[in-house]
Amino acid sequence: MIQNQDHVTVYFPSFHGQLALDITLPIAALAGSLVVSIVGAVRIIQWRARAHSASKSLAKNVKRARRTSWWHRRRTTTSTVN
Template structure:
């Protein structure tokens, strides 16, 4: 173990031996802005990969949906399907968050009464 220069080791009250202090590590605090920047970079990388995917899948595909039929680029149709799935997940998550907030509000009112 390395002692800090300029600091004297304090004796232990039980054994009388000097206690050696370890140097503190330099820890960087995580901030919200740092997390947002990280997710922004990840989102940009994903967006670039999606654009590459769409550019490589330009062949026309026949799309059938609820009785409608049309021609669309394969990459665009898959992107629209993924966006539709994300919207469904977001709706379910929003409903769950509203439900949890409602329960928390009801519980808080019970505690006050």
């Protein structure tokens, strides 16, 4: 950090000024990691929502298939008895 004592001009939407480079670099790294973490969290939430809706749809289809197969078995057994 002693090597990076030069001042750099920083332009940000809510800030404009000069800071020492040894302060600016860690702030930029933290800001970048924060952005990546937020985007990753949003993406994980989207994946979980999609997986949840897919599992509900699958459960609904399985339930429908069980009802259909039960009805089919009932009809075939009653038709063979008569």
